[in-house]
Amino acid sequence: MDGEGFSRRKFMKITGSGIVAVTAGPQLTLASEQSLREAAKEHVARESGADMDDLEIVNEAMASWSTLKERYYHAKVYDVSEREIHGALLDGEKNPIDRDALHEREREAYRAKYGKLDRKLYERIADADDDETFEVGIWLEGIDYSAAREAVGFDLKPDTPELRRQLSDEYLDRIGRKTEAFAETIRGHEGVTVLATDRGSTFVEAEVTATALDAVEQYGEVRKIFHIDREIRLELEDTTKTHRTYWDNEGSFNASGYPVGQGETKPDSTYYVNIRGTNWTRDYSDPDNDTSGHSQAVMECMASWDDDHPGTGHNADVYHADEILVDFDNKMEWFYDNFVCAVNFSWGVGDRDRTMGKWDFRFGQQAYHRYLNMVKSAGNIGDSNDDGEPDKFDVTSPGLGFNTTTVGNTDNKNNSNWSDDEIAGGSAYESPYSRHADPTYDDFPHTKPEVSAVGKGNELPSGGNPSGTSVAAPGVTGMYAVLSSLCDGYGVYDVRFYPSVAKAIMMAAARNDAGSFDDKMGAGTISAWAAEDIIADETYLEDDFQESNTSQTYSADLSSGAEVRVALTWLTNVENSEFSDNKDAQSDLDLDLNVVDPDGTTVEGSWNYDRGYEFLKFTTSTSGTFEFEVDNFRWDAAETSRNIGLAWHAQ
Structure with a gap:
């Protein structure tokens, strides 16, 4: 059977039943999975001239175009002889589908139904009065990236951290001019109040009436408009169990001189009465601020200088910004200006429905334009929707996004033996929706989290033993600071300016000795020793x-x-x-x-x-x-x- 040639790969089942519903003309039809596989190989053989015996299907999925309510069989077909990968997108009658034409039909159908509004915003305003106001994020079309690279001579010079910084500044300048120009344009509209403009992503925040929203939609540079959620859920639970610290786990790695960032909500100061504040953070609004509660627990796991209970990024400076979703872009600029190695976010926002939204995209663009390592807790199982039913193991936003390192929670059983580690109860792992991921079935690979860290009962220097992905994520954030420290120690370039490289090292260095994680905890639990080997x-x-x-x-x-x-x-x-x-x-x-x-x-x-x-x-x-x-x-x-x-x- 196709897929058996590569024994360690998790070959994707479509339904497990052997029969799948595929679009054929105006409706769905049932087709045999095996017949679709054979048709995919025949299609590739015709198009490429390959021998059928050399072709193997190495992945397959049902690909969805949600507005059209159409779904097609999509196979990746590998030519073993030529070492080439090919694709086959087929309908229920096994005919090849023109992907570009399908995209265009989907785009036209979406615009006809929703205009430029995000589907959730469209549903929210359906019954709104004309003068009812909404906070929205207006996502504009992108900048000219080729022109930005040319302006700094990026393709003509050696790729250095200094040159990357110049390119990032060029991106930010162009985006800032674009968003400010658009903001100035819509300020004249009745019913529009501009709240903020971004430099790290092409977003403009505004308060608009339902009537004014119609006018804003008409601008050609508007890509999509989202409703803004700012209500944050913490992802920390309490426990009395005490585990080994990161220090016991990994040894004396020191991140002094390598700053990290912490983006927080503003919890009640009594949220954790057994965790006292310290004064080793640099605060966005008050340099002398004494943080406490959830913030303190997260930052101690990330960078505590206590020799008995050190954080992963032992002795790193922490730059802390409260109420992170208010004045978001300026706070991200502050992290950027202070050269943080990574920014931690141990909370969730928005609907927990596995659909990427504005914060997932907006956080991802911060990574793309500012070369920031963005770290997010995967989330804990609970009843976040207050419907009396526990959530499934759905990863929370903004951890669904492509450019965020999302972190699961490892239970290390309070010992130094990696072979008995397991997933901590409640650690989220359900993949986000995507074109090839239909949550109707659970056979597709889990894409989140990418890695995990010990987050079950970490003993804090200030007291308390909190658990949850909230205290697992800062372990990874601190590890990003350790990577920068190791790079300087070995005389190689600092990977903090290369998020793709830093994330690749983090994943390749992770360990899954127990073999029990499957892919629900990503590549495994972070290991500084293995990361040092790689560097x-x-x-x-x-x-x-x-x-x-x-x-x-x-x-x-x-x-x-x-x-x-x-x-x-x-x-x-x-x-x-x-x-x-x-x-x-x-x-x-x-x-x-x-x-x-x-x-x-x-x-x-x-x-x-x-x-x-x-x-x-x-x-x-x-x-x-x-x-x-x-x-x-x-x-x-x-x-x-x-x-x-x-x-x-x-x-």
């Missing part, structure tokens, strides 16, 4: 992948019997992504990863669809030079190149 041995790289290339190949010398973990990551620019309904969200690139042994045989691969990374692990059966081949399956980006990060760890 010391320089088993990582950054490169620009060119749109014109079908593949780019990188080499690694490996010994026989090594267990190897490989991560490929890239940043998504959602301004380029081809989706109308947020339920169909997908990265603007689809890159795949294959491992080829010294004999030229493909031994493993990761061929996912919608997310911004690929991850795999394999055991070498021979020594020699292996190749990591990155394939270009889909390119919707406006830019002609995109920076990628690749990291591998062998043990």
Whole structure:
């Protein structure tokens, strides 16, 4: 059966029943999964001239265009002989579908039904009075990225942190001028009050009446308009169990001089009465502010200087901004200006329905334009909707987004043995909706979280043993500071300015010795020791992948019997992504990863669809030079190149 050739890959089942509903003409029809697979290979053989015996389906899914209510069979077909990846998008009668034409029909259908409003905002204003007001985020079309790169000579100079900073400043300047110009235009409209303009993303916040919203929609530069949610839910629970600290787990890694950021809500100061404040943070609004409660617990796990209970990023400076969703862009600018290694967000916002929204996109664009490592707690199971029913294990926003490192919670059983670690009860892992992920079925790979950290009963220096993904996420944020410290220690470039590289190292260095995580905890639990190995041995790289290339190949010398973990990551620019309904969200690139042994045989691969990374692990059966081949399956980006990060760890 297709998929068995790569034993470690989780071959996706469509339904598990052998029969699937696929669009055929104006309606759905039932089709045999196996007949669709054969048709996909036949299509690729005709188009490419490949031998049918050399073709293997390495991934498959039902791809949805939600507004049209159409779904098609989509297969990734690998030519083993030529080491090439092909796609086949078929309807229920096994006819190939023109993807570009389908996108255009979906776009027209969405505009006809919702205009430029996000579906949720459209439903919210359906029964509103003309003068009823709403806080909205107006998402504008993107800037000219090629012109920005040309302005700083980015493609003509060596890629250095200093040059990246120049490019980021150029992005921010162009976005700022664009959003401010649009804000000035709509300020003259009756019923419109501009609240804020962004520089890190092409968003303008405004308060508008239902009538004025119609006028704002008409501007050509408006891409989509969202309702703004600012109500934050904390993702911290309480427990009496005490576990080993990050220090006990990983040793004496020090992040002094490498700052991290903390974006918080403003909880009641008595939320955790057993956690006292300290004075080692730099606060956005008050440099002498003494934080407490949820903020204090998170920051101690991230950067505590206490020698008995140190944080992961031991002794790092913490820049703390409260009420983060108010004046959001200026606070992100503050983090950027202070060169933080990563920013932590241990809370959730918005509906918990697995659909990406404005905060997921807006946070992701901060990573894209400011080269910030954005870290988010995955969320805990609970009753966040107050409907009397417990949530499923749905990851919370803004952790659904492509460019955010989302973190699950590991229970390490209060010992130093990694082999009995397991998922902490309540740690969220359900994937967001995307074009190829239909929550009707649960057979598709889990794309969130990317990694996990110990977050069950961490003993704090100020007292208390909080649990939850809220205290797991800062473990990863602190680890990003450790990565920068290690880079300087080994005399290599600082990966804080290369989010794709930093995330790839984090994932390749993660451990899953127990084998019990499956992919529900991402690549595994973070390990500073393994990260140090990667940086010391320089088993990582950054490169620009060119749109014109079908593949780019990188080499690694490996010994026989090594267990190897490989991560490929890239940043998504959602301004380029081809989706109308947020339920169909997908990265603007689809890159795949294959491992080829010294004999030229493909031994493993990761061929996912919608997310911004690929991850795999394999055991070498021979020594020699292996190749990591990155394939270009889909390119919707406006830019002609995109920076990628690749990291591998062998043990």
